[in-house]
Amino acid sequence: MALKSESEYATDPDDDTRRSLLRHMLVARGIDEEGRQLQKQGALDLWLSCQGQEAAQVGSALAVGPAPTVFPSYREHAVALLRGVTPDELFAQWAGRTFCGWDPRRLRFFPYTLVLAAQTLHAVGYSIGQRLQGLEDFVVMYIGDGATSEGDMSEAMNLAAVESASVLFVCQNNGWAISKPAEEQMHTSLAERARGFGIESARIPGQDPETVFSACSRAAAHVRGQRAPYLVEIQVGRIHGHSTSDAQEVYRTAEDIERTRAADPVTAYAARLSGLGLVDTVWLDAVHAEVRELRLRLMKEYA
Amino acid sequence: MALKSESEYATDPDDDTRRSLLRHMLVARGIDEEGRQLQKQGALDLWLSCQGQEAAQVGSALAVGPAPTVFPSYREHAVALLRGVTPDELFAQWAGRTFCGWDPRRLRFFPYTLVLAAQTLHAVGYSIGQRLQGLEDFVVMYIGDGATSEGDMSEAMNLAAVESASVLFVCQNNGWAISKPAEEQMHTSLAERARGFGIESARIPGQDPETVFSACSRAAAHVRGQRAPYLVEIQVGRIHGHSTSDAQEVYRTAEDIERTRAADPVTAYAARLSGLGLVDTVWLDAVHAEVRELRLRLMKEYA
Amino acid sequence: MSTVRSAGLAESINAALADLLEQEPRLLLLGEDIGRLGGVFRVTRGLRERFGGDRVRDALLAESTIVGQAVGMAMSGLVPVCEIQFDGFTYPAVNQLVTQAARIGGRWNGRISPSLVVRIPTGGGFRGVEHHSESNEALFARVPGLSVACPSTGEDADQILRYAVTLGSPVVMYEPIRLYWRRNTPARDPEPARSPTAARVVRRGTDLTIATYGAITHEVLEAAHTLGPDVDVEVVDLRWVAPLDLDTVLESVARTGRLLIVHEGSKDVGIGAEIAAAVAEHGFDALRGPVRRLAPARRAYPPADFEKDYLIGVQEIKDEVLVMTE
Amino acid sequence: MSTVRSAGLAESINAALADLLEQEPRLLLLGEDIGRLGGVFRVTRGLRERFGGDRVRDALLAESTIVGQAVGMAMSGLVPVCEIQFDGFTYPAVNQLVTQAARIGGRWNGRISPSLVVRIPTGGGFRGVEHHSESNEALFARVPGLSVACPSTGEDADQILRYAVTLGSPVVMYEPIRLYWRRNTPARDPEPARSPTAARVVRRGTDLTIATYGAITHEVLEAAHTLGPDVDVEVVDLRWVAPLDLDTVLESVARTGRLLIVHEGSKDVGIGAEIAAAVAEHGFDALRGPVRRLAPARRAYPPADFEKDYLIGVQEIKDEVLVMTE
Numbered sequence A, B: 001m002a003l004k005s006e007s008e009y010a011t012d013p014d015d016d017t018r019r020s021l022l023r024h025m026l027v028a029r030g031i032d033e034e035g036r037q038l039q040k041q042g043a044l045d046l047w048l049s050c051q052g053q054e055a056a057q058v059g060s061a062l063a064v065g066p067a068p069t070v071f072p073s074y075r076e077h078a079v080a081l082l083r084g085v086t087p088d089e090l091f092a093q094w095a096g097r098t099f100c101g102w103d104p105r106r107l108r109f110f111p112y113t114l115v116l117a118a119q120t121l122h123a124v125g126y127s128i129g130q131r132l133q134g135l136e137d138f139v140v141m142y143i144g145d146g147a148t149s150e151g152d153m154s155e156a157m158n159l160a161a162v163e164s165a166s167v168l169f170v171c172q173n174n175g176w177a178i179s180k181p182a183e184e185q186m187h188t189s190l191a192e193r194a195r196g197f198g199i200e201s202a203r204i205p206g207q208d209p210e211t212v213f214s215a216c217s218r219a220a221a222h223v224r225g226q227r228a229p230y231l232v233e234i235q236v237g238r239i240h241g242h243s244t245s246d247a248q249e250v251y252r253t254a255e256d257i258e259r260t261r262a263a264d265p266v267t268a269y270a271a272r273l274s275g276l277g278l279v280d281t282v283w284l285d286a287v288h289a290e291v292r293e294l295r296l297r298l299m300k301e302y303a
Numbered sequence C, D: 001m002s003t004v005r006s007a008g009l010a011e012s013i014n015a016a017l018a019d020l021l022e023q024e025p026r027l028l029l030l031g032e033d034i035g036r037l038g039g040v041f042r043v044t045r046g047l048r049e050r051f052g053g054d055r056v057r058d059a060l061l062a063e064s065t066i067v068g069q070a071v072g073m074a075m076s077g078l079v080p081v082c083e084i085q086f087d088g089f090t091y092p093a094v095n096q097l098v099t100q101a102a103r104i105g106g107r108w109n110g111r112i113s114p115s116l117v118v119r120i121p122t123g124g125g126f127r128g129v130e131h132h133s134e135s136n137e138a139l140f141a142r143v144p145g146l147s148v149a150c151p152s153t154g155e156d157a158d159q160i161l162r163y164a165v166t167l168g169s170p171v172v173m174y175e176p177i178r179l180y181w182r183r184n185t186p187a188r189d190p191e192p193a194r195s196p197t198a199a200r201v202v203r204r205g206t207d208l209t210i211a212t213y214g215a216i217t218h219e220v221l222e223a224a225h226t227l228g229p230d231v232d233v234e235v236v237d238l239r240w241v242a243p244l245d246l247d248t249v250l251e252s253v254a255r256t257g258r259l260l261i262v263h264e265g266s267k268d269v270g271i272g273a274e275i276a277a278a279v280a281e282h283g284f285d286a287l288r289g290p291v292r293r294l295a296p297a298r299r300a301y302p303p304a305d306f307e308k309d310y311l312i313g314v315q316e317i318k319d320e321v322l323v324m325t326e
Ligand SMILES: Cc1ncc(C[n+]2csc(CCOP(=O)(O)OP(=O)(O)O)c2C)c(N)n1
Pocket: A075, A114, A115, A116, A143, A144, A145, A146, A147, A148, A174, A176, A177, A178, A242, C032, C061, C085, C089, C092
């Protein structure tokens, strides 16, 4: 595989990409809302909302493009949808029908892993395996802030560093591991920790999908160009509880929750693109209609 | 416990301490040699030589003093002897009589741990436990370069950092984990890795016990003064194979082995103190006689 | 069928932990989300507020860290009571449990006898997602140095906990999730256990003995109650699976001549195998027919829609008893 | 007693691995010190030189990394054959083995069937230091999705390995350390196994069946040979402990009416328990006396000076047979 120079990768999204970012964010938000609804109605057993993390997920997934194989954790619904997992394939697992509703190989979007951090080593091993076979070895791996405390995450970073594996580690730091705040889970940041293992890294805010897109484009260029790992730590907000079983009001202040809600990346980006005239009500209505249609189908399938 | 300022801790060894450093190194060397001999004769089942690591072990153990509890790995014979483990207590385990020949509590030198890196978490947990009870919480933990790849080591560093535990991590990097060279085990250094977790650290050469003593005195002062962890990575040479079962000639060049032998810290330090007139032949003969006596007793007990 | 109303398991354990924290200053709790949140099942609810964050510790998200640091704490003289969030997440802690916690006493030549408890919510039947409904008590039951308790009532959990924190060696206690909040359970004989580690005969009967433990004890009792008076089933609630109170089982089999073992964990190389083997050896002459086991086949706990096919229900227990006594 | 001379286990496995590396380009080896050093037991000696460092990989010193990355490699289409350095150091890899390797196929709804082998040197009898002489095959035998092999000869190890790398689900193979270099072993019936996963009747007999596996098969054969012709013992070498070939055991018991199970791993909730339980259920009518197990008690493998008290020797096997047949 020929190596490309970093400049061959776009880092700032063009207008089509910006609309695409917003569209995926809106769709993810709608599907996520439906997940919460259906769980409330008893149609799903559990739902882990990704609300507040859409910019991070959509921005990173669009930036890396369709080639890499994605090893998600369990909250990457926006990435899943962007990769072509259909909403009902996405829900099947949470409705108790299967452990994985989609075809992981075809979508290059691998099954959710519920044993925290176990996927980190799979991702690195997969990348090494692909490289050994002369196949596409770019892999994107998602992990939450809490899960990084598991030994497997450190082992995976060390393995990736030593093997110079083409793995982009994306840590969505939403500030919480259920009830434990990230600042009590680590003394530094994941970005610093990665550098300690010899992995270059960046720590970025995750409210604006364009920031995420740019940073992840650069990160992807690094992975492809250097054939070496990279870690992006994205600061995001968790709007809802850890899962539908979790009452975050017990351990989180009302102000903190309110602040997070107020910083909603989806409404902010929609407003921004509207303000810039990049999308109008017709465009937005069309997306909303699409989302409504998708939600209707989900209700039919699951409710 | 009152906090002391860093300056209250001596960092450069005085002449008595220098003689003490040498004496402990010579004793350790003699006992280690006897371990190798007795293993060859079949009296011990296995011996893991610490030859080449005496300066690191004696320097660190003298620097921290008798107060902290030591969690060793399995090669810290010089530390063991310095802490008052008698040679025959030390050998009992390798002769297959027991899993631990000494009284760990009395000596504040805990049993060897053969499952690599398991002791790292015990050490941090012990320190936290002691602190919670208002007892001495200074703990020194030893680990090799290879064992640092185990997830437990990273978990322990994170725990120590988050809890600000009074743990001095001493990593003796002897360049090898059996046959795997340290530069293939990690992309950076343990010192850098520690900083990634938020633990201050130093990387020092381990040939001269005085350098080690000074660095570990400073490290100990940090632990006591800041009540926070610290990691010292000491570069040492491994003169013999990983164990008496290991033929290092298979994977290590003759020149490399020769270089390591030539850099023997024990003979170098003996020569240096002799040259400085800090010890004379009478002093050296007395130590050698002491060692001979100890070895004779070991032979009687085990051969 | 007669049922009794009692406190749920969660409530009893919460009260026992509060009491132990009150009485034993060296005791502390350690686990993911057990503090501020009070645990994902709220078993430790209110304890952090009452005893402080030093004694009710929200652990790092790392099971090896939890058990590994608990070993160190136990060495320092404390009595850590750890919580693993779900049975399926115990595996990262296996090394620290099996090669360290279980062996520290022996490695120190008995100079130390650390008390250390690991509480593990277990079992299925509540439509849990993957890994949230497992039963791995048999894994630890064979490990020398570990004791494994599987209470089926709050009263037993209370007694077991109080005993475990004084034992001087590690205890793993499995707490059936589906009993945490259940208040109505089939009636059982009031006779107390002979000792903290003994099994309990929770129903006297003459025709067949069922040995069981954990949540499914209630299904067994329900089956037994509805089978009577035609078939009179004796039910032994083992309460501990390591060490096993085989004497109570053998005495029961000596009376009934028939033994069925029922458990929720999968069958192969399980607790039932040990009991069947022991009885087939030491109770051979008392047996009027083959010892049988009723437990799920060797396959992963399935997605929620299929858990009914996996779990052993009252009807299957009744059917099995009828086959064995016909 | 007649013995035969054959290649040691290490030599046979080395040859099998070389052959597999030769034939199957997707296969690679992964383990601590297996490359340059050729493994601490030299089982992989010369393979790195011959096949290169990409295919004979000196792994990082981390067992979870070894198995975890192997899972990823298997997903990419490779066939990783991992080595864990000693049985006692398997535990850090338990999570990746039990919750990941064993379950990937099911989690992918059968869309993937990764072949992945983990080779583990096992067992005692060579004065090993702490943790170097253990037998934990029973731990994995109960885990759905894992197959567990315990060969007692080089020929069997060869056959098992060749089968395992094509199975499409993970196999753990236990290699008795004390057989690695042993060349003289008691003679056994030449009849081959009916299938790669079948048990072998390695000695025909009429009075009593001994089911066994791994290194101790040789002590069992030695005992059997010296007991004959007074007592004619049939010996079944199970070769796999998961899944178990119970048919061969049941057929044998149908002929002899008596069953003794012998293994080196500790007794409680062990492989012997499963066999005894299964035979007590399905072979009850054929049994002329209680099924018995001969295995170490539930305690840690002791320091070398005491291993003789721990291990089951030829004399104890003979004594047990005589008690059972008197
Ligand atoms: C090994 C393991 N331990 C515990 C859990 C239970 N658990 C599930 S999610 C979670 C918190 C994870 O936090 P984080 O990694 O920050 O991800 P987030 O949920 O915030 O996206 C916990 C403790 C688990 N799934 N796996």
